[in-house]
Amino acid sequence: MTIKAIRAVATGQNGVGSFILQCKKLDFHYCDWAGSSKGMNGFIKSLLPKFATANPQVEFAISPRPGKHPVIIGHYINGRTKPICVRNLSPYEILKKAELLRDANGEQLKRHNRAVTSNKPSVRGIWSPYHGKGMVV
Amino acid sequence: MPRIPRVRGLSSLQATIAPSCAANRTPFAARAALSTSARVQGKNTEWIRGKLWKGEAPGPADPYTQRMEPEEVSNLPAEAREVQSYAEYPTPEAVEQSRLVLPPRRTEAVTEKELQSLDPSYVPATELSGLEQIKPLQTWWQQPGHWGQESEFRGFAAGKVEDKSVVELYLRRAVIETLALQEAGLLNEWAAKKWPAGERAELDQTLAVEIVVQDGKATLKGDLSAITGRLTSEVEETELAERVSADEAQEIVKAWDASWKEVALNDHYLKFAIRKRVYQLTGRLIPDSKLGAARTAQHLLTLTVNPAKRGKKLAEVLETQSNLSALSNVKVHSRKVGPIDKEIAIGRWKVIEEELSKRGLPVTGTAGLAKNKERDWLSGRA
Numbered sequence: 001m002t003i004k005a006i007r008a009v010a011t012g013q014n015g016v017g018s019f020i021l022q023c024k025k026l027d028f029h030y031c032d033w034a035g036s037s038k039g040m041n042g043f044i045k046s047l048l049p050k051f052a053t054a055n056p057q058v059e060f061a062i063s064p065r066p067g068k069h070p071v072i073i074g075h076y077i078n079g080r081t082k083p084i085c086v087r088n089l090s091p092y093e094i095l096k097k098a099e100l101l102r103d104a105n106g107e108q109l110k111r112h113n114r115a116v117t118s119n120k121p122s123v124r125g126i127w128s129p130y131h132g133k134g135m136v137v
Numbered sequence: 138m139p140r141i142p143r144v145r146g147l148s149s150l151q152a153t154i155a156p157s158c159a160a161n162r163t164p165f166a167a168r169a170a171l172s173t174s175a176r177v178q179g180k181n182t183e184w185i186r187g188k189l190w191k192g193e194a195p196g197p198a199d200p201y202t203q204r205m206e207p208e209e210v211s212n213l214p215a216e217a218r219e220v221q222s223y224a225e226y227p228t229p230e231a232v233e234q235s236r237l238v239l240p241p242r243r244t245e246a247v248t249e250k251e252l253q254s255l256d257p258s259y260v261p262a263t264e265l266s267g268l269e270q271i272k273p274l275q276t277w278w279q280q281p282g283h284w285g286q287e288s289e290f291r292g293f294a295a296g297k298v299e300d301k302s303v304v305e306l307y308l309r310r311a312v313i314e315t316l317a318l319q320e321a322g323l324l325n326e327w328a329a330k331k332w333p334a335g336e337r338a339e340l341d342q343t344l345a346v347e348i349v350v351q352d353g354k355a356t357l358k359g360d361l362s363a364i365t366g367r368l369t370s371e372v373e374e375t376e377l378a379e380r381v382s383a384d385e386a387q388e389i390v391k392a393w394d395a396s397w398k399e400v401a402l403n404d405h406y407l408k409f410a411i412r413k414r415v416y417q418l419t420g421r422l423i424p425d426s427k428l429g430a431a432r433t434a435q436h437l438l439t440l441t442v443n444p445a446k447r448g449k450k451l452a453e454v455l456e457t458q459s460n461l462s463a464l465s466n467v468k469v470h471s472r473k474v475g476p477i478d479k480e481i482a483i484g485r486w487k488v489i490e491e492e493l494s495k496r497g498l499p500v501t502g503t504a505g506l507a508k509n510k511e512r513d514w515l516s517g518r519a
Binding site: 030032041044045048049052053055056057058059060061062063064065066 | 450451452454455458460461464465466467468469470471472473474
């Protein structure tokens, strides 16, 4: 089940609130025979136990896919999935990809040109003391 | 189309006299007579042709009525006549000498009239059951007598030996034989050739040769020339003699000193020859990748007796590892997770199954039905 946001205006909590990880599940697919899965098999054996222990809020599923390149698929609470092919990668490179998927929010990649993205941008812009007439104290 | 109804178009005299209908075909003699008359008719019209062309006229005298020379009439259908033209070529020598029973050449059957003159006792069949049944050429190799035991594949090695002491016995025989050939300087020449399997008496004779190993170097004591002579003689193929029984082999092996296994085998020719001979006698093949690392007869014996096992699958390894299976957020599948597994996981599969069986539809697969054709019809593909 995907989680959908409640259609209500969020009340500002001044940074006091719970953090919800957007990634809910990670699928690890490997092949027993193929050479491109060598790194993936090593990763599952050696690095995955630690990674899975460190991320108890994420569900991990490990299953073989014979005759296919190894792949990690991230499932997110917005209902989207992100697959990354990890063929011929070393275990540590695969760990980086797994971290990338864990930290992603599930949205499609977008270019952010500004520091702040607002739902209701101000018409007047940000106030500055150096512009206009200045204040008489 | 004739202008006046009920009146046929004007047909030529030739056509009316000799209808070309296949049902009442005229005999050859009658046709020949007609064609000569046509030629006579052509001579009568020569003068007008001469006037028209002002000289000698090209082409046949009468292109409309002149008949072609009658061809040889065959009762065979068109495709059979095509094949018959191939049959004129001689059979290749390799095919003639083949031990296989090949299908006979296609021949045309004699007609009933001709047959009656040849064989007066011939009575034509009046019912279907009276006719001889001939199986089609497609099933030629399935028919009895066409693919016998002599044509079946016979491997280089006979069945696999399971007992350890039997393997050891044949390994010693292979080592003695190869070392004997090496001493005689014949190994390089004979390593790649097939050696005769030999009888039981020959086995005993070979095993009677002693191997004395000193610092890895082996010296053979016994009648070596007999062994090399037997191996290098061109003997006709014989069936492999019955193998030594496990109990007997155990007794023979026990009597030997174990030091013979320390014989150093560093020569590639030697190792290759031993491996091949052991494979021929016991049906156990040492893999190439393992053979390179083997240095002594003991190594070869362990490789022959304990063949390489399949490596463990990752799911099997993870099962033994407790660190991953103990975690509550990790699920390890030993098998590919398919669409049905995904439906089962969310509890929807039983509903799907029920609904499909209610409608009389197959739960898995297509029940041998072809794929949807309507889409192809709509898109104009079919």
